[in-house]
Amino acid sequence: MSVERTGTLLAMAQRVHRGLGMVSGIGVLVGALSACAKDDKVSTNYTVVNHTRGGVVYITVDQQGGILVAGPHSQSGDACCVTIPKQWRPDFRVTIGWQDDSTEQLDADGKPILRDGRPVLVPGEKYLRTVPIEEYASNNLGTMKIHILPDKNVIVVVSLLAPFHPDYLPKNPLQGPRQP
The missing domain is CATH 2.60.40 (Immunoglobulin-like)
Known part of the structure; x- marks a missing residue:
């Protein structure tokens, strides 16, 4: 996964974190990273x-x-x-x-x-x-x-x-x- 893609996913997770809470943000990030790794x-x-x-x-x-x-x-x-x-x-x-x-x-x-x-x-x-x-x-x-x-x-x-x-x-x- 590229550094740019990882940065985008991290930014998305941080936005979710602010809106839904820390657990959800981490879950989105982990899910997104997993999806990229195991298409x-x-x-x-x-x-x-x-x-x-x-x-x-x-x-x-x-x-x-x-x-x-x-x-x-x-x-x-x-x-x-x-x-x-x-x-x-x-x-x-x-x-x-x-x-x-x-x-x-x-x-x-x-x-x-x-x-x-x-x-x-x-x-x-x-x-x-x-x-x-x-x-x-x-x-x-x-x-x-x-x-x-x-x-x-x-x-x-x-x-x-x-x-x-x-x-x-x-x-x-x-x-x-x-x-x-």
């Missing part, structure tokens, strides 16, 4: 759609992220943020990491083992999958939905629609990725 990319939230019988206690996208809990057969809240291309590309892949929730250690009779009156927990398994993102339209950029399937495979969908919406694709993520 072909956009940031979006991500969420986990857990199709398994156990809970998920953290999720990462390209080794970024952290705690984001999704109970069995449920969806987590949104977390911020991941950067994706504005235009879908067939070669665009993401690496999804997650850990299953802890489980209680059981004795031979299937009863929880207790230590000091509390169940002994076994840490959940950790997983890492590199997968393509399902095709999306630039006018349908929304939240990245990370579907964790019972077989520990992953489908990643970017959409404005919620997974239960009738037009959401794939119709049944448990059937696997859409076929071209």
Whole structure:
């Protein structure tokens, strides 16, 4: 970005600052600088759609992220943020990491083992999958939905629609990725 362009953006942010307050001015400046630097990319939230019988206690996208809990057969809240291309590309892949929730250690009779009156927990398994993102339209950029399937495979969908919406694709993520 040129020095002249940066000066113009700073002046604009200062005018906004006087009219709307310091936080807004800084936000405009940061947004403008980000837009110039990443013309072909956009940031979006991500969420986990857990199709398994156990809970998920953290999720990462390209080794970024952290705690984001999704109970069995449920969806987590949104977390911020991941950067994706504005235009879908067939070669665009993401690496999804997650850990299953802890489980209680059981004795031979299937009863929880207790230590000091509390169940002994076994840490959940950790997983890492590199997968393509399902095709999306630039006018349908929304939240990245990370579907964790019972077989520990992953489908990643970017959409404005919620997974239960009738037009959401794939119709049944448990059937696997859409076929071209």
